[in-house]
Amino acid sequence: MDMFDERSASPMLIAQQMEPFDDPESIYELKLDGIRGLSYVGDGSVDFRNKRNMQIGPKFPELLNIFENVNGRCILDGEIVVLVDGVPDFYRLQKRTLMTDPFKIQMEAKRYPASFVTFDCIFHGNQEIIWQPLMRRKEILSKLVRENERIAVSRYIEGAGRKLYQAADARKLEGVVAKRKDSVYLPGKRTKDWVKFKRMSDEDFLVAGYIRKGSHTFSLILAKHVRGKVVYKGHVTAGVTEEAVNFLKITGKNPFQILPTGHENAIWVELDHVCVVEYMPNTLNTLRQPVFKGYRDDVVVSDI
Numbered sequence: 001m002d003m004f005d006e007r008s009a010s011p012m013l014i015a016q017q018m019e020p021f022d023d024p025e026s027i028y029e030l031k032l033d034g035i036r037g038l039s040y041v042g043d044g045s046v047d048f049r050n051k052r053n054m055q056i057g058p059k060f061p062e063l064l065n066i067f068e069n070v071n072g073r074c075i076l077d078g079e080i081v082v083l084v085d086g087v088p089d090f091y092r093l094q095k096r097t098l099m100t101d102p103f104k105i106q107m108e109a110k111r112y113p114a115s116f117v118t119f120d121c122i123f124h125g126n127q128e129i130i131w132q133p134l135m136r137r138k139e140i141l142s143k144l145v146r147e148n149e150r151i152a153v154s155r156y157i158e159g160a161g162r163k164l165y166q167a168a169d170a171r172k173l174e175g176v177v178a179k180r181k182d183s184v185y186l187p188g189k190r191t192k193d194w195v196k197f198k199r200m201s202d203e204d205f206l207v208a209g210y211i212r213k214g215s216h217t218f219s220l221i222l223a224k225h226v227r228g229k230v231v232y233k234g235h236v237t238a239g240v241t242e243e244a245v246n247f248l249k250i251t252g253k254n255p256f257q258i259l260p261t262g263h264e265n266a267i268w269v270e271l272d273h274v275c276v277v278e279y280m281p282n283t284l285n286t287l288r289q290p291v292f293k294g295y296r297d298d299v300v301v302s303d304i
Helices: 090-097 102-111 134-144 161-170 242-246
Strands: 023-031 035-042 045-050 074-084 114-124 151-153 157-159 175-180 194-198 201-212 218-226 229-236 274-280 288-296
Touching: 023 134, 023 161, 023 194, 035 114, 074 090, 074 134, 090 102, 090 288, 114 134, 157 161, 161 175, 201 229, 218 242, 218 274, 229 288, 242 288
Parallel strands: 114 151
Antiparallel strands: 023 157, 023 175, 035 045, 035 074, 074 114, 175 194, 201 218, 201 274, 218 229, 274 288
16 A cells, blocks of 8 residues: 555644745745645545544535546645635634534535645655655646635745745735755655744644633633643633633633632633644743634644
8 A cells, every 4th residue: 555545644844933034945835824734636536634634524525526626646735724805714714623513514614615725745646756856746736736716736936035925924924934945745744944934923732721801701721731740821812702712621620730820710621622822923931912813623632
């Protein structure tokens, strides 16, 4: 069996965040605010897998016919996005991932349809092409896909990373990814061949509890695992909805050994939800202007 049949591939990861730069040996693509994953296309079907190799196709029924627009058997790397007014809307996307009712999923798919934006191909025909340089993989990808509203190929520019970042910043998009033209594809690995320029930083946290601030206002209490202990990491209020709080399971048990004052009215929950928090980058050990972006189901709770 090969990589395609085994469903054994993992997405290559971005190594680090850097200040924007120009490099003639690199290409630059917009960093989309979506769900990263691999798409196994062939034999009249498509199988979407997230970074944990979990099947997510049933959450996005509007994408299950994209095989009609792809020539041949292949594994495509890309992002599932939901566009609202031409801009990726992560809230709408993560809302879909938390749904389980097929009827509600279909209704949401009609209201806010998702699209798959592919930027790499790592398997074509009957062979892996991960050792081919990026620009060769891009060439193969461009010949495989016929674009429509549900599938597109990511555009890129060469050399001018600063200008693309300025354009992304002006539109309040997530940022830019820089990739070396000669980079090979290392599944599941981080290398400096792929780096990002982000307008905002984001980070994953455990949700340990919440505090009700008002009739419809809530603040999530954030945590991380540090050397076997649950450590307090602050709060996030902006972006937290009552719907987000309703996903949490109340335990009434405080998981922290050390906790700042001001949590007398906290409602403690099971440590089974990971959330993404976006914030302004700074050098202090605090979250500056944090915004709740949503929950993630593509990471393991113990890894946070």
